[in-house]
Amino acid sequence: MSAAALPRLLAGADPHGGATLRAHLDRHGLAAPTEVDPKWLVAEVERAGLRGRGGAAFPTATKLAVVGHGRRRPVVVANGSEGEPASAKDATLLAQVPHLVLDGLALAVVATGAGSAHLCVAAGAPAARDALAAALAERAAAGRDAVAAELVAVPDGYVSGEESALVHLLNGGRAVPTAVPPRPFERGVGGRPTLIQNVETLAHVALIARHGADWHRAIGTPHDPGSALVTLRGAVARPGVREIALGTSLESLVAHGGGELARSRGVLLGGYFGTWLDPTEARRVTLDAESLRTRGASLGCGVVAVLPADACPVAETVRIVRWLAGESAGQCGPCVFGLAAIADALEQVADGRARGRGFGRGRRGDDPLARVRRWCGEVAGRGACRHPDGAVRLVASALKTFDADFEDHLRNGPCGACARPSSFPLPQFGGALEAAA
Numbered sequence: 001m002s003a004a005a006l007p008r009l010l011a012g013a014d015p016h017g018g019a020t021l022r023a024h025l026d027r028h029g030l031a032a033p034t035e036v037d038p039k040w041l042v043a044e045v046e047r048a049g050l051r052g053r054g055g056a057a058f059p060t061a062t063k064l065a066v067v068g069h070g071r072r073r074p075v076v077v078a079n080g081s082e083g084e085p086a087s088a089k090d091a092t093l094l095a096q097v098p099h100l101v102l103d104g105l106a107l108a109v110v111a112t113g114a115g116s117a118h119l120c121v122a123a124g125a126p127a128a129r130d131a132l133a134a135a136l137a138e139r140a141a142a143g144r145d146a147v148a149a150e151l152v153a154v155p156d157g158y159v160s161g162e163e164s165a166l167v168h169l170l171n172g173g174r175a176v177p178t179a180v181p182p183r184p185f186e187r188g189v190g191g192r193p194t195l196i197q198n199v200e201t202l203a204h205v206a207l208i209a210r211h212g213a214d215w216h217r218a219i220g221t222p223h224d225p226g227s228a229l230v231t232l233r234g235a236v237a238r239p240g241v242r243e244i245a246l247g248t249s250l251e252s253l254v255a256h257g258g259g260e261l262a263r264s265r266g267v268l269l270g271g272y273f274g275t276w277l278d279p280t281e282a283r284r285v286t287l288d289a290e291s292l293r294t295r296g297a298s299l300g301c302g303v304v305a306v307l308p309a310d311a312c313p314v315a316e317t318v319r320i321v322r323w324l325a326g327e328s329a330g331q332c333g334p335c336v337f338g339l340a341a342i343a344d345a346l347e348q349v350a351d352g353r354a355r356g357r358g359f360g361r362g363r364r365g366d367d368p369l370a371r372v373r374r375w376c377g378e379v380a381g382r383g384a385c386r387h388p389d390g391a392v393r394l395v396a397s398a399l400k401t402f403d404a405d406f407e408d409h410l411r412n413g414p415c416g417a418c419a420r421p422s423s424f425p426l427p428q429f430g431g432a433l434e435a436a437a
Contacts, residue, residue: 104202
């Protein structure tokens with residue numbers, strides 16, 4: 001496989017049920033994951049500069065090393081639950097190239113010395129589950145893996161794929177977050193040190209083990225090497241899951257999908273916990289950690305959603321925030337009551353009930369937008385998980401990027417776009433999209 005060629009992860013992807021073990025080995029070679037030296041593997045992943053592709057972007061080698069040095073035999077969990085509604089990258093990867101993920105899972109078992117492995121998949125992704133079940137059966141018949149992975153269906157829910165929620169589920173509870181510490185790498189499934197790694201990250205580990213760190217770094221940027229899967233949605237002619245070299249310009253990605261940033265209202269980057277960018281700013285962005293960090297953004301779960309020119313950013317933000325408020329696990333007051341209050345206030349701005357408030361002498365104390373900004377600061381960092389943090393990050397970016405739109409709604413009530421059906425089809429829960437070349 002050429003070091004500079006794309007796709008890497010999706011090479012040989014089969015949209016009709018997942019590549020077979022034979023096809024997988026013909027494409028990627030016969031290297032057996034169980035024959036890799038654990039110390040070499042961790043060092044090579046570190047040299048490759050691989051970071052997690054699930055949203056947090058934590059260094060993968062660090063997690064492998066920490067879990068592997070625990071006092072008890074670890075557990076490995078592949079996280080393919082993909083609770084982010086706008087994302088389809090993990091479901092697509094699992095449905096089309098399941099053996100690459102399973103190779104990465106087997107390598108994580110070797111690297112950490114784990115005694116058991118679990119593969120968590122969203123209950124609402126039947127194609128991914130079917131492909132994985134078939135792949136696991138093939139590998140068992142071939143004696144491919146030292147440790148057989150258990151396939152686990154995770155209930156659909158935004159917080160269901162959070163690390164502590166998966167541990168709680170695998171320990172026999174509900175898929176809801178629990179208070180930390182201890183973190184899963186300290187005490188997780190069955191009280192053992194537990195590595196929880198996104199499935200795309202594990203697929204990268206499988207390729208690094210075969211081709212090496214230098215091959216991984218042949219594309220991307222020096223500080224953010226390699227490739228990543230993104231889900232392109234919204235105002236584009238050809239939506240789908242794409243594999244990009246990190247450092248690719250946002251404008252070129254959207255153009256490749258048949259969209260045009262200059263004719264959009266903006267871009268939601270990183271999904272429902274993400275950041276809004278206006279068209280001018282979006283045209284200056286490259287999709288790598290350094291470029292995005294300067295704008296207070298991140299690639300997150302890899303969602304790029306282009307807001308159509310005829311859509312109302314206020315109405316769309318309110319729709320997402322209202323949904324996020326309903327997805328609270330119901331365990332922490334700041335999340336349960338805070339997000340609901342923020343959604344209520346923004347809804348009143350959007351639908352005209354707050355019209356005229358905050359304007360005129362002596363009325364600034366009743367400004368709903370000022371209250372929302374204050375509540376965002378009070379809610380952040382107050383939950384057992386990051387759900388409230390992500391929700392208020394989205395709100396804060398919307399109030400900054402679309403400040404004039406929110407102020408106009410506060411002064412004048414709903415705009416013309418509010419009365420039209422939404423043309424920004426972000427789903428409640430995402431399924432696999434066709435992988436696009």
